[in-house]
Amino acid sequence: MRADCARCFGLCCVALPFTASADFARDKPAGRPCSHLRTDFGCGIHSRLRREGYRGCTVYDCFGAGQKVSQVTFAGRDWREEPGTAGEMFAVLPVMRHLHELLRHLAEALTLPAAAPVHGALRAAAERVERLTLAPAAELAALDVTPHRDAVNSLLLRASRLVRAAAPGGRGGRRDHRGADLMGARLRGADLRGASLRGALLVAADLSAADLSGADLRTADLIGADLRGADLRGADLTGSLFLTRAQLESARGDAATRLPAGLGRPAHW
Known part of the structure; x- marks a missing residue:
């Protein structure tokens, strides 16, 4: 997969399709090749997508x-x-x-x-x-x-x-933040083991991103959680459920962020 x-x-x-925004440098309609697509189907700016304004491609x-x-x-x-x-x-x-x-x-x-x-x-x-x-x-x-x-x-x-x-204090939904609006939430160092963050909005709100730095997210359910701009520096995501590479690419982390096996550390962290 x-x-x-x-x-x-x-x-x-x-x-x-691409829409000119913070994620894409220009508009591109569906069905039209990106101007950076090479004849061998590789990307001509793959190593510098973020610098060229194509952050959306990286996530x-x-x-x-x-x-x-x-x-x-x-x-x-x-x-x-x-x-x-x-x-x-x-x-x-x-x-x-x-x-x-x-x-x-x-x-x-x-x-x-x-x-x-x-x-x-x-x-x-x-x-x-x-x-x-x-x-x-x-x-x-x-x-x-x-x-x-x-x-x-x-x-x-x-x-x-x-x-x-089975998580310490989890009890299968005691901390249920499913679909919650947590934009800009201050969750630094929070114990979120066993929490449901399914579909939760943790995206940056204006200049204030959700602060999950140092949070314990082991066995937290992150399926569909919007982590764009969320601060994951020093957070423990080992054993978190249904976390994807795209979610990590959209967030902020550092060398101290602990990740599940099989998910590499994003290059921009």
């Missing part, structure tokens, strides 16, 4: 959907050599990304010993979603992901509650 850009046809650089993660669409759905046929595939290929990408994100979270849940009571259901769900990713392009482009996402999310929530219930 990791992006392998060398096996992708630069799909995110073409299919997705995007397709969870491996790009290479799946390129190499499996379209069997290695690229949109430049076969322009007739372009429209359908670009329509399939966001659908595949949603499915791969679900697979990524299901895979993590299956590694959690405390979630063993739902492992059987999680495995069955992963098999169903994987089958969907192998559907023909036309079926994928027309797929309504919502019911599949809702079914998986229900299982992930059950897994999360089991894990958080």
Whole structure:
């Protein structure tokens, strides 16, 4: 469930729209190649995206959907050599990304010993979603992901509650900040073990970012939490649930920030 850009046809650089903002230096409509996309589908400014005003590119993660669409759905046929595939290929990408994100979270849940009571259901769900990713392009482009996402999310929530219930003081939801507006919140050094921060807004508010520096976020559920600009310096995120690379890339951290295994430290920290 990791992006392998060398096996992708630069799909995110073409299919997705950009809007001139703090995240993108200029507008780009969906379906038009970014001006920095090279003929080999690599990015001409990859090593300096943030300096060039393309911070949004650094926080995007397709969870491996790009290479799946390129190499499996379209069997290695690229949109430049076969322009007739372009429209359908670009329509399939966001659908595949949603499915791969679900697979990524299901895979993590299956590694959690405390979630063993739902492992059987999680495995069955992963098999169903994987089958969907192998559907023909036309079926994928027309797929309504919502019911599949809702079914998986229900299982992930059950897994999360089991894990958080085992956390010191967690009790499976005693500290429930699900969907809470925590913009600019002062949570420095807070013990958030076992807390639910699902979908919480921890994004910077004006010049005041949520301060999670030194916070203990072990076994905290961070699925969908908006961490843009959040201060994670010195925070302990080992064992946090459903944290993604994109969330880390959007936040601020340092060498003292402790991360879950498998998630590298962002280069800009």
